[in-house]
Amino acid sequence: MRRLDRLRRRSAARMDVQAMSKAKAGYKSGAATSGGEVNSTIKDVARIAGVSIKTVSRVINHEPNVTDAMRRKVLDAVRRCDYVPNRSARSLAGRRSFLIGLFYERQNSSYITRIQAGVLAYCRQEGYELLIHPFGRGNESVLPEIEKVVQRSNLDGVILTPYFSEWTQLLDFFDGTGLPYARVTSVPNDYRSPFVSCDDFDAAFRMTKYLIALGHKRIGFIKGHLRHNSATQRHAGYVAAMEAEQLPLSPDLVVQGDYSFVSGEAGARTLLDSAAGVTAIFASNDDMAAGALRIAHERKLAIPDDISIVGFDDADIARKLWPALTTVRQPVRELASEASALLISSLRQEAGSGEAARRLLPLELIIRESAGRAK
Amino acid sequence: MRRLDRLRRRSAARMDVQAMSKAKAGYKSGAATSGGEVNSTIKDVARIAGVSIKTVSRVINHEPNVTDAMRRKVLDAVRRCDYVPNRSARSLAGRRSFLIGLFYERQNSSYITRIQAGVLAYCRQEGYELLIHPFGRGNESVLPEIEKVVQRSNLDGVILTPYFSEWTQLLDFFDGTGLPYARVTSVPNDYRSPFVSCDDFDAAFRMTKYLIALGHKRIGFIKGHLRHNSATQRHAGYVAAMEAEQLPLSPDLVVQGDYSFVSGEAGARTLLDSAAGVTAIFASNDDMAAGALRIAHERKLAIPDDISIVGFDDADIARKLWPALTTVRQPVRELASEASALLISSLRQEAGSGEAARRLLPLELIIRESAGRAK
DNA sequence: CTGAAAGCGCTTACAG
């Protein structure tokens, strides 16, 4: 009883809202609401347009084989009713959910926020909603957890970001499941499914060249988490640039990090303590660069006068640090939008039409304050 | 035809997955899948349990008036079938969507990421999914946009964070709509609906006292965006502490910011340029404190030796800055979980049962490196 | 190119 009351009150309230918006939209007839229904349904539209509900359905779903006259009549009725298709009904009857899942490991919030913005911008306009699924770091049971989620959420498609997008077992799982997905990734392990990427190798190459052009010869490098393909790519770019300029590549110039702030601190300490005598540090991402910056400050090294420090990503933090980070701008939002576009188009088209779609987005060097001429 | 093929392939694949998980779960009988259906439905469960689908429905929905024996039979069948209720069907028949909306203005990504985590942690376990709805900063048409979203998304409830949670017109809209919502807010404008809050006034009071105890007398204050109640509260706490210690409160000690990094830079510049001779700056949030830090660095002021700078929020950035920020820890994740709890319980209970629920969470001073004894 | 019928998997409303 109580719940009923509640529902009734809500319905009444909703009717007000709708009446309001209808008034705004210049709605006149009232036929659609005469039945007492809160929201207009496909039947209301059909009645007003004088066609069958199937025809309305065709128009709504952009199906072919509808005459222009029909289409216009229906669209007009849709407008007059302020009709919005019921997602649950479509989903139940059509066995589609209009839900896209975004799976990722918790990490830099700046990155994931941009990813979300990019996915939303594209998906929403296409009528899809986004379900986000963050996972704790280093969770052992990620794969079974994801299986469960997929079973429950009834997703139409999935967006994957690193390292999930580069985790072969996970991709195998999705492939086995038949669930369409698109990846944003550095260089992918394979071309089995649509992806959007950036040339991390090239950007790291250019950044290293930039440091070399500034006169640096002993450039330390802090690697990212090896689970991420970007870590390997960025490191390879650094190595290639050093070799191209015939600079010595002693092993104590490179330390392993894991993309975390703390690992950046540790890496910088190691680099600064070694006999390598680095005049510049290239951290594989901005969080690690922030850690390196902090160590330099602690040791009272002037930046960039005593030591240059550069990062990668152009995260929010890059311009808030002091000095502001010279880094590489990753078009995170665009990567996510493009991946969504690939996903949704693969949802619509027949699968297996040749090779999976892919796209490459440019990376840009952002010169700020944290790198300068070598002493 | 192509789509059909696709669907068929997906169905086949899904069956594999399900077969796998059933095998894992020790599923034996196969009765539920003998009909060739991919996922088991309420009918399968009813058949196996030997009851009507209505009884299964009762158990699933935790309705009262079911004998223990029945309940056990049903639960057992649910387990054997690996049954997961179809969200769309429930939603269509029950006029509930099991969808919670989170509306917010784009801002500090650290904050919103924690909010999401808190909401998800609670909602998911209760069977609700989260739809995030970020809005661009300063968008004029937020309200109409939200109306549209609410109409389309068919949400069961909404979580609001500042300043949406303190925006009277928006609350009026939701109240008019009858859509249940819960707020995380500083001090709310009223008690019309459930909310979770922190005592910003008190925390600002304590932080100011802390600075005073360090020997500071001329403490500059950078206010937050006035749309946020927290801005007023934090400022009032600062004022109260200054007055309590009978410290002069000259007007050039307080400057207006808007919670952005850039406004923190501007505020710090003003404060440092004024005749007030501040020895400490209390920025109303960490982003502005980061801006102040940068200005201090630019001016070659040692922190905290020449000037102390403190923030508020304990955002991700706080410990990545140099020196690490002394600040106030806001339990953002917990705020969001609690708000979700209030929302979901209001979804279940009859509304209007007295006053709206509320909860107060504690704020903690985090002493790090950016504040020290006054010169 | 258009439509009438059946059905998606649940919950509601009502009996008993």
Add this chain to the structure above:
DNA sequence: CTGAAAGCGCTTACAG
């Protein structure tokens, strides 16, 4: 305390 029937608002599958 339990169940049979109707129906939520769409799409599918099939005729014409």
